[in-house]
Amino acid sequence: MSQRARRKYRFGDDLPIDGVDPGTNLLVAGPAMSGARRLAIRLVTDGNDRDEGMVFVTTNKSGERLLSQCDELCGGVNGSQYGVVDCVSRQQGRDQSDDHVALVSSPSDLTGIGIEFSGLYRDVHANGCERVRAGLYSLSTLLMYAEFRTISRFVHTIGGRIDAADGLGVFLIDPTTQDERVISTIAQFCDARVDVRDDDGARELRVRGLDSQSREWNAF
Amino acid sequence: MSNPSVLYVDRERPSRAAALERVREHARSGERAGGEEHARDVTFLTAESVADATETLADCDVDCVVTEYDLPDGNGLEVAERVRDLQPDAGCVLYTETDRTEIETDEAGGTVAEFVPKGFPDDVEELWRVVEFTVESAAQTAYPLPQDEAERLDALEAYELDSETLQPDVQRITDIAAQHFDAPQASVNLIKEHSQQFLACHSTDWTPTSREDSICTYTILDEDEVTVIGDVKADPRFEDNESLDELGIRSYAGANLTTDEGLSIGTLCVYDDEPRTFSADHREFLSTLADVAMSVIDLRHEVSELEEATALAQGGDRS
Numbered sequence: 440m441s442q443r444a445r446r447k448y449r450f451g452d453d454l455p456i457d458g459v460d461p462g463t464n465l466l467v468a469g470p471a472m473s474g475a476r477r478l479a480i481r482l483v484t485d486g487n488d489r490d491e492g493m494v495f496v497t498t499n500k501s502g503e504r505l506l507s508q509c510d511e512l513c514g515g516v517n518g519s520q521y522g523v524v525d526c527v528s529r530q531q532g533r534d535q536s537d538d539h540v541a542l543v544s545s546p547s548d549l550t551g552i553g554i555e556f557s558g559l560y561r562d563v564h565a566n567g568c569e570r571v572r573a574g575l576y577s578l579s580t581l582l583m584y585a586e587f588r589t590i591s592r593f594v595h596t597i598g599g600r601i602d603a604a605d606g607l608g609v610f611l612i613d614p615t616t617q618d619e620r621v622i623s624t625i626a627q628f629c630d631a632r633v634d635v636r637d638d639d640g641a642r643e644l645r646v647r648g649l650d651s652q653s654r655e656w657n658a659f
Numbered sequence: 660m661s662n663p664s665v666l667y668v669d670r671e672r673p674s675r676a677a678a679l680e681r682v683r684e685h686a687r688s689g690e691r692a693g694g695e696e697h698a699r700d701v702t703f704l705t706a707e708s709v710a711d712a713t714e715t716l717a718d719c720d721v722d723c724v725v726t727e728y729d730l731p732d733g734n735g736l737e738v739a740e741r742v743r744d745l746q747p748d749a750g751c752v753l754y755t756e757t758d759r760t761e762i763e764t765d766e767a768g769g770t771v772a773e774f775v776p777k778g779f780p781d782d783v784e785e786l787w788r789v790v791e792f793t794v795e796s797a798a799q800t801a802y803p804l805p806q807d808e809a810e811r812l813d814a815l816e817a818y819e820l821d822s823e824t825l826q827p828d829v830q831r832i833t834d835i836a837a838q839h840f841d842a843p844q845a846s847v848n849l850i851k852e853h854s855q856q857f858l859a860c861h862s863t864d865w866t867p868t869s870r871e872d873s874i875c876t877y878t879i880l881d882e883d884e885v886t887v888i889g890d891v892k893a894d895p896r897f898e899d900n901e902s903l904d905e906l907g908i909r910s911y912a913g914a915n916l917t918t919d920e921g922l923s924i925g926t927l928c929v930y931d932d933e934p935r936t937f938s939a940d941h942r943e944f945l946s947t948l949a950d951v952a953m954s955v956i957d958l959r960h961e962v963s964e965l966e967e968a969t970a971l972a973q974g975g976d977r978s
Contacts, residue, residue, distance in 0.1 A: 551764035599798030627803035
């Protein structure tokens with residue numbers, strides 16, 4: 440593996456999260472409106488101006504909507520290699536995938552999501568991106584459609600591919616809709632957990648599982 | 660990975676033998692590069708159809724299945740479903756010429772598998788990379804693995820747990836546990852690579868279950884000394900677990916059997932057939948009894964090592 444590929448994945452200076460080693464999977468846990476979703480997207484799009492590829496899975500918003508959010512956060516993904524697995528648009532009547540956006544029939548089709556994810560990840564790699572960041576938004580939707588055990592296998596399999604490819608993985612989950620035992624078991628498939636909270640407009644995050652990182656709540 | 664076994668599924672056609680030979684050659688060259696050619700021989704099994712693959716999965720241990728999508732009696736996702744039924748921890752990789760937009764996933768939405776397209780430059784290298792990491796890190800299990808899983812399995816392997824002299828002592832411990840908790844069932848369990856085995860059971864004789872069906876799979880990951888589940892039907896991790904229904908398990912308390920090195924090789928558990936609570940005293944008692952069980956296992960191990968050493972010395976004296 441080249442020096443370039445072994446470099447840490449770094450995030451924006453305004454985020455209180457240190458760079459992480461290649462092969463790291465992060466679970467971002469925060470309720471709706473806490474800034475957790477925006478943070479989980481940023482952890483991926485912060486690679487946009489660093490010559491890194493991006494692969495997204497969107498389970499509750501269309502691929503188009505996700506990409507426009509990405510554009511707001513990083514000034515446009517079109518200069519990068521990227522791919523989106525869209526689990527929503529086909530249900531809304533769209534039926535054509537394109538080079539960047541693969542449509543899956545519904546969030547219950549984990550087989551389809553896994554195959555499209557692997558395929559797009561490979562395409563981004565094959566187009567010259569040695570470093571790839573991947574984000575899945577969100578596991579909460581998938582847990583509504585499938586047994587916990589199936590979701591566990593799915594997260595393990597996708598996280599394994601990200602680890603083996605020296606990539607970065609970001610999985611979003613809403614802890615207010617899930618039993619804590621579910622969250623902590625899924626966190627065990629990941630290297631670290633980033634909790635997010637919003638206390639009267641003051642947004643804070645806490646990282647657990649990264650040795651070099653403070654485990655305290657920090658504003659962001 | 661030590662001597663893994665890979666099942667390669669593709670229908671009979673001229674390209675199959677060539678593709679399989681390329682995969683074999685790549686596996687061999689990887690072994691040579693690792694300098695452990697003999698230690699890491701990969702066994703390749705082959706099948707030509709869903710039915711054929713199902714038969715092999717029923718008869719042989721397999722670490723990873725590599726399958727084409729288009730098969731004479733069905734497709735590769737049906738093979739993946741059989742893998743989940745018969746050997747749930749095994750990896751499954753769809754390696755296919757079929758374009759991924761043509762793959763019918765709607766009927767098999769809950770089947771998780773890796774995907775590598777066939778017929779591209781370096782496809783064999785990519786396939787083998789996916790197979791290797793899938794096997795080495797058991798990357799498709801439906802449960803998390805302890806960080807020290809390899810050391811844990813080595814420690815478990817080192818104990819002679821089939822000893823006839825050990826069994827009655829461990830059995831007594833399960834009897835005491837059941838009596839103290841007024842619980843219908845108790846057992847001492849070993850968490851092996853893919854299964855949970857019962858070293859001793861109180862009032863029942865359970866056969867091994869797959870690791871993904873076992874609550875103890877999660878207990879050995881728990882930092883707390885004792886794991887309690889007052890009602891398995893109220894725990895989303897187990898509410899759909901039919902195997903617990905079959906065993907009549909509705910509530911659970913389990914304490915780890917931990918070696919001096921801190922490795923959890925198994926558990927001491929009590930079970931009830933209705934929801935219940937376990938007090939702090941209960942937890943402490945179970946934890947102490949698990950320590951006693953571990954001491955018994957350790958002592959038995961030391962005795963058999965001494966006996967072996969004595970036998971060797973006596974054999975040497977005679978010669």
